Amino acid sequence: MDYLSNTSTGCLNFCLAVTEKKLTAKKKIVGRKASEYIGQRMNGLEGVNPNVRGIAVSPLMHLQHLAGHITRQINLGVKKPFKEVLDISSGDPHKSGMKPITFVRQVLAGCLYPQLLKDNHLPLDVSVRVQKLLEVCDGNSVGSYTASSGLFHVKKSIAEFIERRDGIPAQPNHVFISAGSQKALMVVVKLLASGERETPTGVLTPVPCPHTLPMVLEDAGVMLVPYQLTEDAGWAIDPEELNFALKTHRGGCQPRAIYVSNPGNPTGNVQDRKSIEEVIGFAVREKLLLLVDEVYQDSVYENGRPFISYKKVLFEMGEEYSEMVELISFNSLSTACLGECGLRAGYMEAVNIDPQIMQVFDTVLCTDISTPVTGQLALDLMVKPPEPTDASFDVYTKEMSSSRCTLSQNAQWAHEYLNNLPGITCQPAMGGIYLYPRLESPSQLVHQAKMPEVDEDVIYCQTLLEEEGVLVGPGGLNPRNKADRYIRVCILVPPDVLKDALARLAAFHHRLWDNTSSHLCRKLT
Structure with a gap:
């Protein structure tokens, strides 16, 4: 019995020792594998779905982030040549100051x-x-x-x-x-x-x-x-x-x-x-x-x-x-x-x-x-808007008509205004909320666009935002004619906002067009 007891105790101690070593080793392995797993999943893009990883982010998103950064700087008291950023880049009417419909x-x-x-x-x-x-x-x-x-x-x-x-x-x-x-x-x-x-x-x-x-x-x-x-x-x-x-x-x-x-x-x-x-x-x-x-x-x-x-x-x-x-x-x-x-x-x-x-x-x-x-x-x-016999009908009709009138008048005015700027050609819009003018690129833009992965329309929009506080959307490349450059201008904004934004754009555009120096090159290098 003693022998069996001693043998059993010795075997037990031995097993406990071996088990402890195994557990220690396993913890190290688990720790190492967890570290490798976290490194692969959290610290790199290797584990991300290739389709998602390969999505090209719209340049407008980068410009919107920059506009947000500039706005935060202004709120913190950083001096800028403008008091606020005017966003006429995308179709978000209420953000730009258009009023919601009361009935809704x-x-x-x-x-x-x-x-x-x-x-x-x-x-x-x-x-x-x-x-x-x-x-x-x-x-x-x-x-x-x-x-x-x-x-x-x-x-x-x-x-x-x-x-x-x-x-x-x-x-x-x-x-x-x-x-x-x-x-x-x-x-x-x-x-x-x-x-x-x-x-x-x-x-x-x-x-x-x-x-x-x-x-x-x-x-x-x-x-x-x-x-x-x-x-x-x-x-x-x-x-x-x-x-x-x-x-x-x-x-x-x-x-x-x-x-x-x-x-x-x-x-x-x-x-x-x-x-x-x-x-x-x-x-x-x-x-x-x-x-x-x-x-x-x-x-x-x-x-x-x-x-x-x-x-x-x-x-x-x-x-x-x-x-x-x-x-x-x-x-x-x-x-x-x-x-x-x-x-x-x-x-x-x-x-x-x-x-x-x-x-x-x-x-x-x-x-x-x-x-x-x-x-x-x-x-x-x-x-299913209000019927003519409903109490809300008159106000609803007035507000909707006002919105349509603003859109129509802005479309006509902005089309004429942009076409009067040198190097800009804009087709008239028949509907929708955008104008899509074409830019004839000044030499400064052509030179600066030789930077890798930077297009002339993006440079134009970024510099306009930084110098005048106006955000317009880059038009993107034309695969058939890569020399063409465009910008995207939302016209469903309050008339005073649109006039202010396009006046700033015109001031920037005239400087850019008339300035033979390389101010853009210095700005973005």
Whole structure:
């Protein structure tokens, strides 16, 4: 027994010693592996998805960060040759000083704080609308989730709006609400992507295009197939350019869709019926899905050129088109006259899309749980505004008309003003909220742009921001003619803001144009 006991004790001590050594060694190994893991995951980009890692950040984002930095410096008392930064680079009307629509804000206020209904602070029609909207929310609260593709009540309102607009039936189940129209576009593009196949999917994309669109396509692993818009024709779509783009890129990718912006972003072109028919015919011949951004459909101000939806034209072309062309159109709260960009809600309508595919749309949208409810309710207000008999109708109509009038007058005035500056040519806009002037680059810009990865339009915008406190958007490269440079100017801003911003731009531009010294080179080296 003693022997067994001693032997057992010795074996136990030995086992404990061995175990302790193993644990110590294991801790070292685990510690080393954890360190290596953290180093790989936290201190480098090697572990990041290659598609995400390779996304080229828009130059406008860098300039917006610089504008924020300059604003913080001014607030801290740093002396600048200007008192504030004026941002006319992107479509954020409320940021620039445009006022929100009273009816929209009153209804949302009542939905967020129903106690307002008891105090009789709101017009009767607003109170009635608040009660109806709260009834369709689970728990009568905007704090509840909704179906991934949106509240059915709102989808029904959107379908009724489309039907009134086009005179063609629309189904609520073909409408999908998302956190902005770009989110809806991302869903569709990701479904189009080829995945692991060697030949990537291609999407025909206008040049110029919305500045965020290349990032959306790149994120999805989809190739951008550029088709050149015709500047001298007011940035119209040329069918020959569509054929050229398809022929040029077909070997390197599998084109599956064509993207169109109508009214054009950032060109301001509004397509007529003939142009839309030509694009639809091209899509039919080449078996392409039509992706149509119609976000600025309420901002057409060119006399004699009304907005016509692609769906309306498609169904008026006859059954051979209306029953076979796959079309997805997009709209958003960021629409010009409402301008509720921060509420983050938009929608897409699917036409002639396979029901199984639409089910996948819903599945992918589930990854966001649901679009913010306040944004969904604002969509309902956008597509179903006050009736003439409602108490809010007069104020609503006056405010919307004022916004449209401001946009139209700004477009005309800014177009004439920019064209009077040396070396700038600007096509007139027929709709939308941007002008897209072309810069004839002075020699200083050409010299400085020889720096790696720095384009002349970016240098122009950065120096304008630093010297005059005005932020405009770089226009991006023209792949067909790399000598062309453009800037992007938002015109949906208060008239006094636009006049101040363009006066500063003109002062900078004249200095740049007239100055034969190399002040820009010294500035940016």
